Amino acid sequence: MQLAEISIKKLHKIGQEKAKILAKMGIKTIGDLLWHFPWRYDDLSEIKDISQLEENVLTTVRVKILSLKTLRSWKRKITITEVLASDGQDQLKAIWFGQKFVGQILKVGDEIFLSGRPSLKNNLWQFSSPAYDKVKVINIHSARLVPIYHASFDLSQKQLRFLISLALKHAPKITDPLPVEILNQEKYPYLHEALQAIHFPEEETDLISATKRLKFQELFYLQCKYQLAKKDYLQHESWPLIKQDKILKETIANLAFSLTSDQNKVLDEILLDLKQSKPMNRLVEGDVGSGKTIVAILAALNTIANQNKFQAVLMAPTEILAQQHWQTIQKILPKKYQATCALLTKDQHILADKPLEKNDLVKKIKTGSVQFIIGTHALIQDKVDFAKLALVIIDEQHRFGVRQRQALQQKSKFQVPHLLSLTATPIPRTLALTLYGDLDISIIKEKPQGRKDIKTILVPERKRQAAYQFIKEKITLGQQVFVICPLIDESDTLGYKSVTTEYKKLNEEIFPDLAIGLLHGKLKSEEKIKLMADFKANKFPILVATSVIEVGVDIPQATLMIIESAERFGLSQLHQFRGRIGRNSLSSYCLLFTSNSSHLEKERLKAMTQTNNGFELAELDLNLRGSGEIFGTKQSGLMQLKIATLKDTEEIKKAQIWAKKIIQEEKYQTNKPLQKLLKNLKTEMHLE
Ligand code: ADP
Ligand code: MG
Numbered sequence: 001m002q003l004a005e006i007s008i009k010k011l012h013k014i015g016q017e018k019a020k021i022l023a024k025m026g027i028k029t030i031g032d033l034l035w036h037f038p039w040r041y042d043d044l045s046e047i048k049d050i051s052q053l054e055e056n057v058l059t060t061v062r063v064k065i066l067s068l069k070t071l072r073s074w075k076r077k078i079t080i081t082e083v084l085a086s087d088g089q090d091q092l093k094a095i096w097f098g099q100k101f102v103g104q105i106l107k108v109g110d111e112i113f114l115s116g117r118p119s120l121k122n123n124l125w126q127f128s129s130p131a132y133d134k135v136k137v138i139n140i141h142s143a144r145l146v147p148i149y150h151a152s153f154d155l156s157q158k159q160l161r162f163l164i165s166l167a168l169k170h171a172p173k174i175t176d177p178l179p180v181e182i183l184n185q186e187k188y189p190y191l192h193e194a195l196q197a198i199h200f201p202e203e204e205t206d207l208i209s210a211t212k213r214l215k216f217q218e219l220f221y222l223q224c225k226y227q228l229a230k231k232d233y234l235q236h237e238s239w240p241l242i243k244q245d246k247i248l249k250e251t252i253a254n255l256a257f258s259l260t261s262d263q264n265k266v267l268d269e270i271l272l273d274l275k276q277s278k279p280m281n282r283l284v285e286g287d288v289g290s291g292k293t294i295v296a297i298l299a300a301l302n303t304i305a306n307q308n309k310f311q312a313v314l315m316a317p318t319e320i321l322a323q324q325h326w327q328t329i330q331k332i333l334p335k336k337y338q339a340t341c342a343l344l345t346k347d348q349h350i351l352a353d354k355p356l357e358k359n360d361l362v363k364k365i366k367t368g369s370v371q372f373i374i375g376t377h378a379l380i381q382d383k384v385d386f387a388k389l390a391l392v393i394i395d396e397q398h399r400f401g402v403r404q405r406q407a408l409q410q411k412s413k414f415q416v417p418h419l420l421s422l423t424a425t426p427i428p429r430t431l432a433l434t435l436y437g438d439l440d441i442s443i444i445k446e447k448p449q450g451r452k453d454i455k456t457i458l459v460p461e462r463k464r465q466a467a468y469q470f471i472k473e474k475i476t477l478g479q480q481v482f483v484i485c486p487l488i489d490e491s492d493t494l495g496y497k498s499v500t501t502e503y504k505k506l507n508e509e510i511f512p513d514l515a516i517g518l519l520h521g522k523l524k525s526e527e528k529i530k531l532m533a534d535f536k537a538n539k540f541p542i543l544v545a546t547s548v549i550e551v552g553v554d555i556p557q558a559t560l561m562i563i564e565s566a567e568r569f570g571l572s573q574l575h576q577f578r579g580r581i582g583r584n585s586l587s588s589y590c591l592l593f594t595s596n597s598s599h600l601e602k603e604r605l606k607a608m609t610q611t612n613n614g615f616e617l618a619e620l621d622l623n624l625r626g627s628g629e630i631f632g633t634k635q636s637g638l639m640q641l642k643i644a645t646l647k648d649t650e651e652i653k654k655a656q657i658w659a660k661k662i663i664q665e666e667k668y669q670t671n672k673p674l675q676k677l678l679k680n681l682k683t684e685m686h687l688e
Contacts, residue, residue, distance in 0.1 A: 002031070003029065003030045003031040003034065003167075003170055003171075003173065003174055004029055004030075004031030004032075005029060005031070006029055006030045006031075006170075007028065007029055007030075008022060008027065008028065008029060008030060008032070008033060008163065008167075010030070011030060011033075011163060011166045011167060012162075012163060012166055014163075017154070018154075018155065018159075021152060021154050021155045022155065024152075025150070025152060025155075030167045030170055033163055033164050033167040034164070034167050034168065034171060034195050034199075035642060036149060036150075036160070036164065037149075037198055037199075037214075037642060037643055038147030038148055038149050038198070038199065039148060039149065039150055040148045041145045041146060041147055041148060041201070041207070042058065042115075042145070042146045042148060043145055043146075044058070044059075044060040044113075044115040044131075044142050044143055044144060044145070044146050045060070045143065045144050045145055046060065047060050047061065047062050047113070047143060048060065048061055049061070049087055049089065049090070050063070050086075050087050050089065050090035050091070050092050050125060051089065051090055053092075053118045053125050054118075055118070055119055055120060056117045056118070056119060057117065057118075058115070058116070058117050059115070059116070059117075059118065060113055060114065060115040060142055060143045061087060061092070061113070061114050062087060062111065062112075062113055062135065062143070063085035063086060063087050063092065063111070063112060063114060064085060064086055064087075064088075064109065064110070064111050064112075065083055065084075065085050065106060065107065065108050065109060065110045065111075065112065066084045066085055066086055066091070066108065067083070067084045067108060068081070068082070068083050068084075068103065068106060068107070068108055069081075069082050070082075070100075070103035078097055078098040079097075079098060079099070079100040079103070080095060080096070080097055080098075081095070081096040081099065081100075081102040081103045081106075082094075082095050083095075083106065085112070085114075090125075091124065092114075092118070092124065092125040092126065092127065093121075093124055093125070093126045093127070094114055094116075094126070094127040094128075094130055094132075095126065095127070095128055095129070096129050096130075097128075097129055099129065102132075105134075106132070106134075110134055110135075111134070111135040111136070112132050112133065112134055112135060113132060113133045113135060113139055113142040113143035114127050114130040114131070114132050114142065115130055115131040115132070115141070115142035115143065115146070116128065116129070116130030116131065130142075131146070131158070138165075140161050140162070140165050140200060141158060141161060144200070144201075144202075145200075145201045145204070145207065146161075147161060147164075147199050147200065149161070149164075164199050165199070165200070168195060168196055168199060168200070171191070171192035171195045171196060172192045174191055174192060175672075175673045176190050176191040176192075176673070177191070177217075177671070177673040177674045177676075177677050178191070178213075178217060178220070178674070179662060179667060179668075179671050179674065182220075182658055182662075186213075186216070186654065187209075188209065188212065188213035188216065189206075189209055189210055189213055191213075191217075193210070194209075194210040194213045194214055195210075195214075196210075197209070197210035198210045198211060198214060211643070212651065214643050214644075215643050215644040215648050215651045216644075216651045216654060216655055218641050218642065218643060218644045219434070219641075219644050219648070219651050219652055219654075219655035219656075220655040220658055220659055221677065221678075222434065222437070222641070222655070223437065223655045223656045223658075223659030223660075224659045224662065224663055224668070224678055225437070225678070226436075226437020226659070227437070227659045227660055227663040227664075228663060228678060229437065230281075230437070231663060233279060233281060233416075234278050234279070236278070236279055236415070236416040237277055237278070237279075237415050237416065238276070238277055238278060238279040238280070238390070238415050238416050238417065238418055239277070239308075239310060239388070239390045239415050240274070240275050240276055240277045241274040241275060241302060241303055241308045241310065241390060241391070241418075242275065242307055242308060243271050243274075243275065243302065244301070244302050244305040244306050244307070244308065247301065247305045247306060247334065248298060248301065248302060248305075250334065251298065251301060251332065251333070251334060252298070254332070254334075255294070255332060257448060257449075259291075259294070259295075260290075260291065260444070260446050260447070260448055260449070261446065262286075262290070262443070262444040262445055262446045263291055263294065263295050263444060265442075266284055266286075266295055266442040266443075266444055267295050267298055267299070269282070269440075269442050270282060270284075270295070270299045270420060270442070271299070271302060273418065273440070274299065274302065274303070274391070274418055279415075279416045279417070279418050279419065280418035280419060280420065280440070281418075281419050281439055281440060282419070282420055282421070282439065282440045282441070282442060283397065283421045283422075283423060283432075283436060283439045283440070283441050283442070284296070284420065284421070284422050284423070284441075284442045284443075284444065285423055285424075285425075285432070285441060285442070285443050285444070286422075286424065286443065286444030286445075287424060287444075287445075287447070287579070287613075287614040287615075288424045288575065288576055288578075288579025288580075288614065289447060289448075289451065289579050289582065289583055290424075290444040290445075290446070290447055290448075291444065291447075291448055292395075292422045292424070292444060293325060293328055293395070293422075294328075294332065295444070296314065296393045296395070296420060296422060297314075297325075297328065297329060297332060297333065299312075299391060299393065299420060300312035300314060300372050300391060300393060301333060301337065301372075303372075303390050303391040304337060304340065304371040304372050305337065308390070309371070309388075310371070310388045310389070310390035310391070311365075311368060311370075311371050311372070311373070311386050311387060311388050311389045311390060311391075312371065312372050312373075312389075312390065312391040312392075312393065313372075313373045313374075313375070313379060313386070313389060313391070313392055313393065313408065313411075314372070314373070314374045314375070314393040314395060315375055315376065315377075315379055315380075315392070315393070315394050315395065315400070315408055316374070316375075316376060316395040316396065317376070317377075317395070317396045317399035317400060318376065318548065319345050319346070319347070319348075319376055319525040319528060319529060320528055320529065320532050320548070320553060321395065321396070321553065322343065322345050322374055322375055322376045323343070323345075323348075323529050323532070323533075324532075324553065324554055325374050325395070326341075326343045326350075326374050329341055329372070329374065330353075333372075337371070337372070338352060338353075339352045340352075340369070340370055340371040340372060341370070341371070341372045341373075341374070342361055342364070342365070342370045342372070342373050342374070343373075343374050343375065344358075344361060344362075344365075344373055344374070344375040344376075344378055344379060344384065345375055345376045345378050345525070346376065346377075346378045346525060347524075347525050347526060348525075348529075349361045351364065351370060362383065362384055362385075365384055365385070365386060365387070366384075366385045366386070366387060367387055368386075368387030368388055377404065379408060380404055380407045380408050384411065385411060385413070386411050386412060386413075388412075388414075389411055389412040389417045390412075390415070390417050390418060391417055391418045391420065392408050392409050392417045392418070392419050392420070393420045393421075393422070394408070394419070394420070394421045394422065395422045396422065396423065396424065397421035397422060397423050398423055398425055421439075424576060424579065424614075425572060425576075425614075425618065434646055434652050450585045451582060451583070451585070452582060452585065452586070452587050452588065453582070453612045454578050454581060454582040454588045454589070454590050454612060455587065455588070455589050455590070456578065456589075456590040456591075456592065456608045456609045456612075457589065457590070457591050457592065457609060458566075458592045458594075458602065458605055458606060458608075458609055459591050459592065459593055461593070464593070467562070467591055468510050468511075470589075471560055471562070472511070474559065474560055475514065475541045475542070478538070478557065479541075479557060479558070479559040479560060479586065480535065480538060480541050480542070480543070480555065480557045480558040480559065480560070481541060481542045481543070481558065481559075481560040481561070481562065482542075482543055482545060482555075482558055482560070482561040482562070482577075482580055482581065483502060483506065483542060483543070483544040483545070483561075483562045483564065484545055484546070484547070484561065484562065484563045484564065484577055485497040485498055485499045485502050485544065485545075485546060485564045485565065486498075486546070486547070486564070486565050486568040486569065487499070487546070488500060488520045488521070488522060488546055496564075496565040496568050496595055497564035497565045497593075497595060499518060499519075499520050499544050499545065499546050500518075502544055502564060503516060503518045503544040506542065506544065511542065514540075514541055514542060515539070515540035515541065515542075516540060516541075516542040516543070516544060517531050517534070517535055517540050517542065517543045517544065518531075518543075518544050518545075519531050519532070519543055519544070519545040519546070519548060520545065520546040520548060521546060521548050528548070531543070532553065532555075535555060535558075536555050538557055543558075547569075547573070547577075553580055554580075554583060555580065555583070556583045556584045557584065558580060558581050558583070558588075559581055559582070559584070559586050559587070559588040559589065560581065560588065560589050560590075560591070561577065561578055561580065561581045561588075561589070561590045561591070562591045562593065563577060563578075563590065563591070563592050563593065564593050564595070565593070565594065565595045566592040566593060566594055566605055566608075567594045567595070567598075567601040567604070567605065570621050571604065571607060571608060571617040571618075571620055571621040572614070572617055572618050572621050574592070574605075574608055574617075575608070575614050575617050577590075578590040578608075590608075592605055592608060592609075607620050662674075
């Protein structure tokens with residue numbers, strides 16, 4: 001039986017109530033207890049003399065109990081235990097309130113450690129409810145590096161520490177799943193040693209090596225999982241797609257611009273993958289506005305053209321984006337191929353330039369007469385089957401769950417389609433390794449020529465009117481403005497701006513003679529699409545919107561953006577927002593307003609004014625706010641990480657190298673515990 005399966009009730013008598021509290025914290029088995037790591041330690045290891053005590057400074061002393069009395073406070077109806085103790089030279093007093101067991105555990109003559117914050121009363125040092133351990137018993141609460149856990153109101157540090165110390169007695173029974181060669185070469189402690197040391201470290205150096213080993217272990221599993229997934233994935237067959245040189249060249253020549261060298265390079269990488277009979281699994285990373293769409297569409301053209309004649313599908317996270325890609329296709333694909341393109345979303349079903357019944361469209365997709373399908377989640381939800389699906393493109397991939405991406409890919413009955421994911425979240429290399437395991441990654445770094453940097457300004461409230469004046473001037477010149485607010489409706493408690501109030505204010509007070517649009521997620525999709533189309537056609541100059549416009553939206557004449565309550569957003573998200581402007585050769589401005597003027601927030605937002613580099617901002621964001629906020633890591637393996645973080649660069653690199661080696665050389669097959677672990681992982685395995 002595995003410790004991970006043995007109930008904590010086997011350790012110690014645990015009442016129903018306590019068991020419930022523990023379960024709520026995710027602790028049901030001995031294994032859970034062992035993996036409930038401290039979040040910090042109090043260093044109580046240094047033992048001081050009473051004469052060295054200082055007012056309110058956390059200190060440990062070693063004393064002998066001279067007298068002990070238990071009283072009952074009639075007023076407060078609690079037990080009070082009072083101890084007088086000496087370290088041989090001086091005396092002190094310790095008092096416990098409401099802890100009736102203390103009087104039963106401690107006896108006159110006992111030697112004890114006391115840890116707490118003393119105060120001097122009537123010339124006698126006094127500890128109030130200090131942590132204590134008897135000197136002879138193994139101490140877990142005092143006189144050492146003491147672990148501090150995430151506990152709860154009804155479950156004290158002390159109780160948790162006690163349970164964990166019991167659980168640790170079982171740790172040596174766990175077979176270490178890390179291969180011996182890793183343990184030897186990296187000089188990692190054994191698992192049971194590491195567990196002991198992370199909870200109750202003897203020395204700081206033990207704690208450091210235990211932490212390293214446990215972090216490595218987590219990252220190593222994650223990487224093994226990716227490596228296994230990749231190995232499996234590459235065993236599938238895909239249709240090799242011959243490069244359609246002529247039609248690609250013609251289409252590129254007909255574009256209104258020439259491709260940047262990064263776009264060309266990435267396109268080549270994709271076309272090379274597509275030629276293989278093994279499935280491509282490539283992520284294209286490019287900052288907002290770097291021109292990923294055109295590259296993806298050219299890959300699709302290569303799939304549907306001439307000799308290949310397969311099907312390609314492009315899935316976008318929002319109706320607005322799907323619509324936008326649809327329009328791009330009308331602009332850039334040769335006429336002949338437009339006839340075989342369709343748009344399929346919840347409310348729209350269009351083939352070439354004509355709407356048609358959804359069922360008819362679905363039928364045509366099934367027979368293969370429609371070759372390139374643009375759509376939203378509807379593609380997965382509805383019963384859409386494909387005849388010869390050879391390429392799946394996922395735009396803004398971080399907006400989709402793993403299962404959604406997989407579901408689309410599984411729509412091909414015969415071969416596994418090639419998978420191309422696009423993302424505008426710039427991810428530093430080590431993060432990409434952790435998040436996406438062994439995806440092949442292409443990066444579009446350079447922006448199309450002639451793009452001016454966006455000037456970002458943190459505007460103080462007193463300059464608001466001047467900002468509005470500035471906007472008025474730009475609008476007179478035919479330019480357009482986004483106004484972004486975090487909420488749809490006003491919230492009293494948070495004080496953040498909402499689109500509805502802001503819209504009203506701008507419409508009635510600030511710009512009464514200008515037409516203003518209002519966009520938020522609660523609108524019907526036809527309304528949203530109409531609104532965006534009108535805005536794109538410059539039928540009105542100001543669009544007030546929530547974060548629905550965050551991803552992908554392309555409105556070239558928009559040169560101004562106001563972001564209200566900017567402190568509510570992460571840096572990467574703000575960068576995404578401002579990526580909506582600066583898409584032509586005019587100067588663009590992003591004005592940030594805050595509703596909260598904390599100094600720290602302003603410092604954070606200042607980074608926005610200092611760099612236009614998405615990678616730098618992502619890294620800053622990562623340090624400031626953690627990974628979950630930025631990369632939507634809920635869906636990725638990172639959620640399972642208990643101790644490792646994205647900042648553990650060294651362990652991430654090591655884990656990847658080892659995982660490759662162990663999986664490639666099939667060494668996991670001779671290591672029973674590791675094999676078992678990986679088998680379990682495999683059932684929940686996924687590909688990004
Ligand atoms: P993103 O990478 O954020 O998805 P898009 O693909 O939406 O960016 O492209 C942004 C804008 O840049 C579009 O209007 C597109 O037509 C334009 N664009 C793309 N590539 C180039 C290029 N090489 N030169 C000039 N403009 C380009
Ligand atoms: Mg895009």
